[in-house]
Structures are given as C-alpha cells and as structure tokens.
Amino acid sequence: MKDRVLETLRDLRAYALDRGVEATFLYHEEDSYLMRFANSAISLNTNEHLIRLEITAYQNRQRASYGLVTALDNLEEMRQGVDVAAEMVDHAQPLSYQPTVPVYSESFSDERAYDPALATLSNEERLAFFNQAAAGLETDEIRLSGIFSCGANTIAQITTRSDHTQYFKTSDAQITTVLSHSTLKWEVTAEQSAQQRADLNPDEVHRDLAFLLDHYQHDTPQQLPLGRYDIVLGPTAVAELLSMMGYIGYNGGLMKRGFSFLKEEQIGERVLSPRFTLTDDPRRIETYPFRRDLMGMVRRPFPIFVDGVFESFIWSQDEADEFDAEPTGHAVPHNSIVMEGGDAAPGTLEELVAAPRESDLLYIPFLHYMNIVNPSKGLVTASSRFGALLLKEDGSVVVPYNVRLTQSLLDIFGDRVAWLSGEQAVANVSSSYGARNPTAIIVPALMQVDGLEISHSNSSY
Numbered sequence: 270m271k272d273r274v275l276e277t278l279r280d281l282r283a284y285a286l287d288r289g290v291e292a293t294f295l296y297h298e299e300d301s302y303l304m305r306f307a308n309s310a311i312s313l314n315t316n317e318h319l320i321r322l323e324i325t326a327y328q329n330r331q332r333a334s335y336g337l338v339t340a341l342d343n344l345e346e347m348r349q350g351v352d353v354a355a356e357m358v359d360h361a362q363p364l365s366y367q368p369t370v371p372v373y374s375e376s377f378s379d380e381r382a383y384d385p386a387l388a389t390l391s392n393e394e395r396l397a398f399f400n401q402a403a404a405g406l407e408t409d410e411i412r413l414s415g416i417f418s419c420g421a422n423t424i425a426q427i428t429t430r431s432d433h434t435q436y437f438k439t440s441d442a443q444i445t446t447v448l449s450h451s452t453l454k455w456e457v458t459a460e461q462s463a464q465q466r467a468d469l470n471p472d473e474v475h476r477d478l479a480f481l482l483d484h485y486q487h488d489t490p491q492q493l494p495l496g497r498y499d500i501v502l503g504p505t506a507v508a509e510l511l512s513m514m515g516y517i518g519y520n521g522g523l524m525k526r527g528f529s530f531l532k533e534e535q536i537g538e539r540v541l542s543p544r545f546t547l548t549d550d551p552r553r554i555e556t557y558p559f560r561r562d563l564m565g566m567v568r569r570p571f572p573i574f575v576d577g578v579f580e581s582f583i584w585s586q587d588e589a590d591e592f593d594a595e596p597t598g599h600a601v602p603h604n605s606i607v608m609e610g611g612d613a614a615p616g617t618l619e620e621l622v623a624a625p626r627e628s629d630l631l632y633i634p635f636l637h638y639m640n641i642v643n644p645s646k647g648l649v650t651a652s653s654r655f656g657a658l659l660l661k662e663d664g665s666v667v668v669p670y671n672v673r674l675t676q677s678l679l680d681i682f683g684d685r686v687a688w689l690s691g692e693q694a695v696a697n698v699s700s701s702y703g704a705r706n707p708t709a710i711i712v713p714a715l716m717q718v719d720g721l722e723i724s725h726s727n728s729s730y
Contacts, residue, residue, distance in 0.1 A: 275434050278427040284348050285429050290355045295323040298423040299705035304395045309413045322347055326354035330364045333357035366591045371564045373433035380438045382554050384465035388421035388440035401471035402446050406478055415446040422705045439557045441707030443697040446474055448482055454730045456655040457481035462697030462709045464555050480619055490668045493726045499719045503634030508696030508710040514678050517644040519573050522588030530647030539577045542686035546609040547574040555695045556605035557707040566598040603708040610713040611689030630660040647678035673725035681718055690714040
C-alpha cells in the first residue's frame with residue numbers, strides 16, 4: 270500500500286511539472302473505527318476509510334490550495350485537482366511575504382508508531398474491553414456509556430522541487446468510559462490512550478471507575494462555597510490546560526498577532542513555576558510523533574520552558590516566513606508535548622485520598638467547556654463537570670457539585686504550583702472532528718495548585 274501511495278504522488282508530481290505548475294501534495298488516509306455506548310448498550314458501531322488530497326499551487330507570492338476526498342484508483346480526478354489548483358493560484362491575492370516551498374533533500378519514512386494489532390481491533394475486542402472495564406459496576410440505575418475510537422493514520426508528501434517523499438503512519442486508540450446515575454444525574458469517567466495494542470488496560474479503567482463510583486454512591490454531595498481552594502488536577506485536566514497554552518502561549522505566529530500571554534522580551538526569563546518544564550519531544554512514541562516536520566526539518570527535543578524559564582516560541586515555516594523568524598520544525602499537525610513530573614509520591618487518586626492532608630483539597634480530574642476569556646492575560650474558564658472530590662483535612666470525602674474555574678494559566682502553572690507527581694500519564698486530547706489527527710500529551714499524574722478561585726458553584730448535580 271505504501272508503495273502505491275508514493276507511486277501515485279510521483280505521478281501527480283510529474284503531471285504538475287508537465288503542466289508547469291509549482292505544487293506540493295499532501296496525502297492523508299485514515300482508517301477509523303468507532304464503537305459508542307449509551308444506556309449500557311451499543312448505540313453506534315461504525316467505521317470509515319477516507320483519503321484526502323490537498324494540492325497547493327505556488328506562483329511568486331501567490332498560493333492556492335485545493336482539497337478533495339478521493340481514492341487511489343481515481344488518478345484522473347487527482348490530476349484534475351492539479352488543474353483546479355493551477356487555475357485558482359492565478360486569481361489568488363498575493364501574500365505580504367514570500368512563502369517557502371518545501372524541498373526534501375532525502376526521502377523519509379516513519380512507521381515506528383504504527384501497530385496493526387491496534388489499528389485493526391475487531392468489534393469483539395472493543396466490546397470485550399468495555400465489558401471488562403465495567404464488569405460488576407452497572408445496575409438498574411447505574412448505566413454505562415462512552416466511546417472506543419481506534420484506527421490508523423497515514424500522511425505522505427511530495428513537491429515539484431524534488432522527487433523525494435515523506436511518509437508517516439501511526440495507530441491510535443482513545444477510550445472514554447462513563448458511568449451515570451439515571452435519576453441523580455451524576456457521572457464518573459475514566460479514560461485511556463493507546464499507541465499500541467499492549468497499552469490497552471481495561472482493568473486500570475475498571476479500577477478508576479470503581480473508586481469514583483464508590484465515593485459518588487456513598488459520600489455526601491455538597492455545594493461548595495465560592496472562594497479559593499487548593500486544587501489537585503488530574504492528568505486530563507492538566508493536558509487540556511496545556512493544549513490551551515499551546516494556542517495562546519508559546520505559538521510565535523499567534524504572539525505576533527497579539528493572541529498570547531507571552532512576549533518576546535520574556536525569552537530567557539522565569540515566567541512560570543520553577544517546577545514547570547515543558548518540551549516538545551518527538552522521541553516519545555506515545556504522542557504519535559513526527560520526527561520530521563512537513564517541510565522536511567528534522568525534529569529533535571525542543572525545550573519550551575525549563576524550570577519555569579521561557580526558552581522559545583515555536584515557529585512553523587509559514588509563520589516564520591510571514592514574520593521574518595527562524596522556523597523551528599513545527600509545521601506539523603500536532604506537537605509532542607511533555608510536561609516533566611516532580612518528586613511527590615501520590616501517583617493515583619487512591620494514593621492521594623489515602624495520604625494525610627494539612628488542608629482541604631479539591632480534586633478535579635476533567636475540565637469541560639474550556640474557553641478563552643482574555644488571551645493576552647492567559648485567562649481561561651472551564652467547568653469541573655463530574656468526577657470531582659473534596660478531600661477534607663479530617664480524612665473524610667465529600668462529592669462537590671460542579672464548579673467553574675476562571676483563572677490565568679500564569680497562575681495555574683506559576684508560583685501557585687505546590688507539587689507534581691513523580692509519575693507521568695498519557696492524556697489523549699484528540700479531536701473527533703475533521704481529519705484524523707491522533708494527539709496525546711504526557712503530563713504528571715497529579716498536580717496540586719494552591720489558592721485557585723472558584724468563580725461559580727452549582728447548587729445541584
């Protein structure tokens with residue numbers, strides 16, 4: 270299959286050259302499988318195979334892209350796409366800068382992050398995972414829902430500047446399991462990310478669900494008073510916040526557009542907690558990495574923050590062209606973000622609950638409906654939804670109703686950070702919209718941040 274894909278791209282390159290068209294070709298193929306549960310039954314079981322081709326034509330400072338959903342045996346249709354892109358670029362508004370057309374000096378292929386055993390899981394295997402994860406936890410009132418998404422993702426490239434190609438293939442799975450009470454309307458959730466078949470661990474999901482379920486069934490629910498709390502964030506909550514930071518923080522192009530809480534003069538300064546180290550590390554296979562970016566640049570570990578010191582903005586080639594900066598190898602569909610852990614012992618919720626406490630701790634595993642309040646101040650807002658616990662100083666546990674945080678990322682990852690778990694976890698933050706783009710972030714298993722303010726507190730589930 271790989272050879273056929275690359276042969277097709279070479280044919281399209283030859284066609285473009287024959288027509289005198291300067292062009293790049295981006296091939297994206299996905300095999301996607303989705304099993305969805307609702308009310309303790311399969312509500313959807315589907316799969317799709319899609320091939321997308323994006324053709325970008327260049328003419329001086331003009332650039333135009335044409336995309337189509339196609340099939341490998343539709344070569345004539347793809348050639349027509351070259352003609353359309355060539356016609357479009359004649360009418361494109363010139364850019365204010367000269368865009369770079371990639372030139373690959375050698376062919377590159379990376380299939381290290383592809384496991385066919387994961388990509389082609391059967392319906393029976395996905396169902397067995399859910400059954401094992403929820404075994405003995407469902408009742409007439411406690412119902413199971415969730416998703417099991419898995420598949421393969423292929424990206425291939427060629428340009429008219431050289432006959433070399435780039436080829437990337439990954440496998441991934443994203444699992445979300447939810448147990449909800451049909452009358453009280455609360456939910457508890459456990460998630461898992463997988464890059465290979467061996468990463469799947471339904472017993473771990475079962476453990477997480479059972480622990481939360483026990484507290485939600487037996488502990489007292491409570492509306493929390495507004496105010497400041499010492500908060501412990503779970504791995505998914507931390508990953509979601511880091512995703513937002515990638516958007517309004519260290520992205521060079523967005524900084525130039527005034528959409529960042531970081532400034533160029535802060536490079537080399539300590540901006541966040543000395544406990545905070547963040548790296549884009551394409552060596553970590555759990556993140557479905559790109560070892561070359563789409564321009565052909567070799568990607569190596571790229572420090573963004575080291576002990577709270579801001580090291581660098583990231584620059585894609587196009588944004589570097591526009592703002593006269595140096596590209597940093599970040600013309601990729603997603604980065605491979607890794608937040609280093611600390612030296613604290615609690616690595617699981619069970620260990621956190623069992624540990625002695627000097628004050629009340631609010632545990633929040635997930636943040637929902639996150640949005641930007643003020644990008645220049647790093648201010649974001651999000652709801653705890655369900656799964657939170659209030660761990661009282663006296664050792665008791667209370668189930669809080671949903672709360673809302675409205676806080677700056679400068680505070681969340683700043684000097685308010687009390688400790689980070691020594692253990693790390695992989696949080697899958699893949700979007701289910703658009704072309705398949707498996708994305709995961711490696712984070713400390715737990716992070717405590719002191720004195721964060723709750724801006725709203727629900728009075729019921």
